[in-house]
Amino acid sequence: MENDAFPAGVEAAWGLRDRPVKGPKRGLTLDGIITAAVAIADGEGAEAVSMSRVAKELGSSTMALYRYVATKDELVTLMVDSAVGAPAPLPDDVTGWRAGLEYWCVSMREALLRHPWAIGLVAASGGPPITPNQLAWLDQSLRILSGTRLGHGEKIAITLLVSGQVRSEASITAILLQDPEGTKRRLAGYKDFLRRVTENGRLPALREAVEDGAFDNLDADAAAESDEFDDFDFGLQRALDGVAAYLAATDDIPVPHSSQSDPTEATAE
Structure with missing residues (x-):
């Protein structure tokens, strides 16, 4: 059952919500959108990121992105998660x-x-x-x-x-x-x-x-x-x-x- 309290893109990132299978551009994915947005932020700062700018980088339409992320705020949430990344496993010699x-x-x-x-x-x-x-x-x-x-x-x-x-x-x-x-x-x-x-x-x-x-x-x-x-x-x-x-x-x-x-x-x- 979907929980409307959390963004659709976040639930999709967890595999809790189906991702779009049809769209105007084949190959467009949530991961690809996030990666493009992070690259823009790395090069020009987070303020340079917009849905239209990301769409341009991907050669897609802005409306196509909205099938994966509902708002820019939702995209930023996913960008931060991607930028921080997952924690590395603790080395064997790190105990206590x-x-x-x-x-x-x-x-x-x-x-x-x-x-x-x-x-x-x-x-x-x-x-x-x-x-x-x-x-x-x-x-x-x-x-x-x-x-x-x-x-x-x-x-x-x-x-x-x-x-x-x-x-x-x-x-x-x-x-x-x-x-x-x-x-x-x-x-x-x-x-x-x-x-x-x-x-x-x-x-x-x-x-x-x-x-x-x-x-x-x-x-x-x-x-x-x-x-x-x-x-x-x-x-x-x-x-x-x-x-x-x-x-x-x-x-x-x-x-x-x-x-x-x-x-x-x-x-x-």
């Missing part, structure tokens, strides 16, 4: 919930940064994940946490926590990568800018951080060569520390404090 979630987060970040236009659209979808690949990521996270005694609601909440961490950092990275020369200029002058805006007692805590050297090494070239501090890894490890502390408090298990910990020690039996 912490090592598993760390691998999961790093893999998701890499997937998002391959298609930066999709990052904001993932969070802007306005509802729970419904597409095949996005639900596959959720399923993998739940399986990673299956060795703990957490309830399913807690596992989902932890997934939302760490995936939000990934998207937040990836969105900042994507913005910086869009204009590398402008980013380099802004970073080079950022400390001086902060000194000026924190004069005369304004923003005292920020001024203290500036004077303490927190913004001394923002030159893009120096940052690329330095391996002393990784913003993404630092934030991820602190989020995982929080999960570990919660598990320790509720399950009386040891708390691993770094990605270098023995993975077997991070598993909650």
Whole structure:
């Protein structure tokens, strides 16, 4: 039985709804439409995607596309799912919930940064994940946490926590990568800018951080060569520390404090 609460194209992507078998152009498929739309977004940004533009790329009529996707919003939903892709299987040497979630987060970040236009659209979808690949990521996270005694609601909440961490950092990275020369200029002058805006007692805590050297090494070239501090890894490890502390408090298990910990020690039996 069809569920009108979900887009027809999404249900077709799951094989829950028959796809058109007749049309004005032979060979037109939902997968082909999505692939063409993703290629446009990769080359020109998501704003360049329209039903008519995709149809032109496929040598088809715009009306023919509407036999597969009812609206542009529906197409964008499927584009994002295709861009993110399915999660890779966990390597055999990745064991325990912490090592598993760390691998999961790093893999998701890499997937998002391959298609930066999709990052904001993932969070802007306005509802729970419904597409095949996005639900596959959720399923993998739940399986990673299956060795703990957490309830399913807690596992989902932890997934939302760490995936939000990934998207937040990836969105900042994507913005910086869009204009590398402008980013380099802004970073080079950022400390001086902060000194000026924190004069005369304004923003005292920020001024203290500036004077303490927190913004001394923002030159893009120096940052690329330095391996002393990784913003993404630092934030991820602190989020995982929080999960570990919660598990320790509720399950009386040891708390691993770094990605270098023995993975077997991070598993909650």
